[in-house]
Amino acid sequence: MSWxxxxxxxxxxxxxxxxxxxxxxxxxxxxQQRVANQTPHCGFGESGTCCRxxxxxxxxxxxxxxxxxxxxxxxxxxARNYLRFTAGGSATHSxxxxxxxxxxxxxxxxxxxxxxxxxxxxxxxxxxxxxxENKDIYDVAHEVALVGLxxxxxxxxxxxxTQRAPKARQAIWESQDILPRAIDREVSQAxxxxxxxxxxxxxxxxxQSLRAGLSDGWGGSMMGTEFSDILFGTPRPIDTEAxxxxxxxxxxNIIVHGHDPSLSEMIVFYANDPEMIAYAKExxxxxxxxxxxxxxxxxxxxxxxxxxxxxxLAQENVVLTGACEAIVVDVQCxxxxxxxxxxxxxxxxxxxSPIARIPDSxxxxxxxxxxxxxxxxxxxMAIENFKNRKPELVHIPKQKSKATVGYSVEAIxxxxxxxxxxxxxxxxxxxxLVDAVKSGVIRGAVAMVGCNNPKVxxxxxxxxxxKKLLENDILVVVTGxxxxxxxxxxxxxxxxxxxxxxxxxxxxxxVGIPPVLHMGSCVDISRMMVLASDIAKDWGIxxxxxxxxxxxxxxxxxxAVSIGNYVVATGIDTFLGVDPYTKGSEQVKGFLQSxxxxxxxxxxxxxxxxxxxxxxxxEHIEEKREALGI
Ligand code: BF8
Ligand code: SF4
Numbered sequence: 001m002s003w004x005x006x007x008x009x010x011x012x013x014x015x016x017x018x019x020x021x022x023x024x025x026x027x028x029x030x031x032q033q034r035v036a037n038q039t040p041h042c043g044f045g046e047s048g049t050c051c052r053x054x055x056x057x058x059x060x061x062x063x064x065x066x067x068x069x070x071x072x073x074x075x076x077x078x079a080r081n082y083l084r085f086t087a088g089g090s091a092t093h094s095x096x097x098x099x100x101x102x103x104x105x106x107x108x109x110x111x112x113x114x115x116x117x118x119x120x121x122x123x124x125x126x127x128x129x130x131x132x133e134n135k136d137i138y139d140v141a142h143e144v145a146l147v148g149l150x151x152x153x154x155x156x157x158x159x160x161x162t163q164r165a166p167k168a169r170q171a172i173w174e175s176q177d178i179l180p181r182a183i184d185r186e187v188s189q190a191x192x193x194x195x196x197x198x199x200x201x202x203x204x205x206x207x208q209s210l211r212a213g214l215s216d217g218w219g220g221s222m223m224g225t226e227f228s229d230i231l232f233g234t235p236r237p238i239d240t241e242a243x244x245x246x247x248x249x250x251x252x253n254i255i256v257h258g259h260d261p262s263l264s265e266m267i268v269f270y271a272n273d274p275e276m277i278a279y280a281k282e283x284x285x286x287x288x289x290x291x292x293x294x295x296x297x298x299x300x301x302x303x304x305x306x307x308x309x310x311x312x313l314a315q316e317n318v319v320l321t322g323a324c325e326a327i328v329v330d331v332q333c334x335x336x337x338x339x340x341x342x343x344x345x346x347x348x349x350x351x352x353s354p355i356a357r358i359p360d361s362x363x364x365x366x367x368x369x370x371x372x373x374x375x376x377x378x379x380x381m382a383i384e385n386f387k388n389r390k391p392e393l394v395h396i397p398k399q400k401s402k403a404t405v406g407y408s409v410e411a412i413x414x415x416x417x418x419x420x421x422x423x424x425x426x427x428x429x430x431x432x433l434v435d436a437v438k439s440g441v442i443r444g445a446v447a448m449v450g451c452n453n454p455k456v457x458x459x460x461x462x463x464x465x466x467k468k469l470l471e472n473d474i475l476v477v478v479t480g481x482x483x484x485x486x487x488x489x490x491x492x493x494x495x496x497x498x499x500x501x502x503x504x505x506x507x508x509x510x511v512g513i514p515p516v517l518h519m520g521s522c523v524d525i526s527r528m529m530v531l532a533s534d535i536a537k538d539w540g541i542x543x544x545x546x547x548x549x550x551x552x553x554x555x556x557x558x559x560a561v562s563i564g565n566y567v568v569a570t571g572i573d574t575f576l577g578v579d580p581y582t583k584g585s586e587q588v589k590g591f592l593q594s595x596x597x598x599x600x601x602x603x604x605x606x607x608x609x610x611x612x613x614x615x616x617x618x619e620h621i622e623e624k625r626e627a628l629g630i
Pocket of ligand 2: 052053055056058067068069071197
């Protein structure tokens with residue numbers, strides 16, 4: 001099967017090489033060089049067998065030294081490291097969710113932030129038992145935000161959003177003692193358990209990893225997603241473009257990068273301000289072009305059709321084009337390398353959050369009450385920087401693809417409803433999708449998520465796996481940098497349906513969707529959890545029975561480990577292309593890659609081989625079908 005619509009890995013390599021030549025010209029350091037400098041990696045670190053949680057160490061486990069100074073064995077050390085890895089990710093996603101909750105709390109009709117999706121707000125208020133009758137919408141917003149914020153530290157009870165899961169799944173969490181309590185409590189307990197002299201039992205540590213993960217996916221991340229929708233609108237399908245070629249040679253290019261949409265929404269707003277556009281023209285540019293990198297890009301693409309310049313390992317490329325006036329960042333996944341790199345060009349590297357302070361940047365603290373002024377100042381700074389471009393360094397590779405993005409659960413239901421006219425309730429239903437899977441027109445689905453990692457050829461794992469799945473009539477839903485990998489090469493172009501298997505091709509054409517559905521940023525993997533729950537409910541089966549698997553072939557961050565934990569704990573087998581530093585312990589590996597099946601009905605599968613990964617995922621989906629008798 002030929003996929004000539006796609007930009008090939010060779011073409012991508014060529015474009016990267018051109019940009020690396022510019023890097024060489026200006027003497028800039030790039031990640032490709034730093035990977036070479038760091039190779040080979042430390043074997044103890046890679047296998048998770050180094051402990052430095054107290055100052056008697058660091059202790060490294062080997063044949064000669066099978067225990068740390070305190071007597072902790074290899075399994076305890078590997079499991080503690082794994083739990084800390086998870087806690088880091090859960091804290092990060094959840095703190096993002098908290099910051100959105102604060103923004104919602106401060107929303108007001110005449111302030112910088114307003115309620116956009118009041119329907120969703122009222123729905124959540126009802127879900128949480130908050131009285132809405134005859135109340136001002138902003139009073140409801142205030143109360144919902146307060147209940148949300150309380151989820152972080154409430155002394156008793158379990159997370160409210162967990163009640164969205166099917167009853168059978170909630171019962172599994174309860175019986176396995178992993179039903180999350182307050183969000184912060186699970187992270188704190190993880191840190192407490194891994195303190196010197198606390199837990200060294202790998203089973204207890206892995207269990208807490210699941211619970212801390214669940215407090216992210218069914219807590220902090222879900223709050224980030226839902227409250228962002230209330231504030232900025234629930235995504236619906238929208239056309240955009242992706243890849244480095246979205247930068248414009250004759251315009252002021254502003255790149256938004258990071259995760260929290262509160263900043264980028266404001267920047268997007270002021271970049272469209274006629275006064276700002278006029279100012280850009282005055283400075284010799286044709287206008288202002290905003291493009292995104294990483295999850296911020298997913299957020300603004302889904303809500304405003306803002307083009308996606310690239311994913312995680314493409315962040316240096318935007319600066320290397322020599323045409324980036326400003327790269328504005330908030331939190332997470334930002335290379336500190338952008339500091340020195342931007343100094344080799346005219347690019348302003350603007351940090352905005354006290355959580356992500358980076359040397360060699362201009363720090364403009366972004367606050368809710370001064371958001372408009374901050375955003376205006378940033379856009380102005382970028383415009384004024386246009387004249388400082390060095391023309392001899394400007395080179396924008398001509399690669400870009402069309403993409404349709406913005407498939408929130410609500411949008412997916414609406415698309416399905418449009419075809420069947422089976423308008424059951426105001427929110428729609430998953431039944432048409434379930435029927436298509438039951439009949440075998442679609443064999444199943446894969447939730448493809450996660451990052452780039454130089455341990456794996458950039459984007460190639462994401463893309464090659466997707467192609468194989470689509471050819472086998474398996475629908476692919478994506479988030480995060482996986483989503484951008486797909487968009488960059490054209491897999492989110494509706495035209496790409498022509499490469500799918502016959503069944504999936506028919507469904508895509510009938511429903512009018514691309515074969516790879518963009519569900520958002522990494523916090524939006526919570527959307528995937530709701531999707532899986534709704535499918536299970538509409539089908540009348542348990543989540544672990546659905547022909548659905550998760551996959552993070554190029555993952556790198558702590559957040560991805562937290563995600564993996566909650567996806568598996570939700571009953572979805574998850575395939576990883578990079579090992580989570582657990583290979584040092586047979587016991588920990590045993591829990592993660594098989595034992596979890598007994599606890600939660602799903603486990604991790606780790607395999608670096610691309611062909612093996614796709615074959616195993618397809619087999620898994622077919623096994624699930626067989627077990628269901630379909
Ligand atoms: O949260 S996929 S590299 S950008 S961690 Fe980061 Fe990974 Fe990208 Fe978004 Ni997610
Ligand atoms: Fe070593 Fe134990 Fe301290 Fe870890 S906690 S550094 S294994 S002594």
